Amino acid sequence: MGAKSVIGFQMARIARGEPELYERWRQELWRLFGDGALKPAVHGEFALEDAAKAHEAIESRSNLGKVVLRP
Numbered sequence: 806m807g808a809k810s811v812i813g814f815q816m817a818r819i820a821r822g823e824p825e826l827y828e829r830w831r832q833e834l835w836r837l838f839g840d841g842a843l844k845p846a847v848h849g850e851f852a853l854e855d856a857a858k859a860h861e862a863i864e865s866r867s868n869l870g871k872v873v874l875r876p
Contacts, residue, residue: 848862859874
């Protein structure tokens with residue numbers, strides 16, 4: 806039913822090649838996040854002391870979302 810997938814892309818490449826487009830997208834993303842319309846998926850939160858465990862989750866590719874380190 807019109808579903809879309811994004812496999813991956815490089816924002817840094819867009820920022821270098823099309824800075825005006827990058828800035829427009831950046832502002833829109835922060836607006837959506839601020840409005841609560843954009844909710845990043847968080848796989849897990851780790852204390853800073855457990856950074857090695859956080860890296861293990863990323864390196865094993867077991868995370869299904871962001872890995873967050875908390876001070």
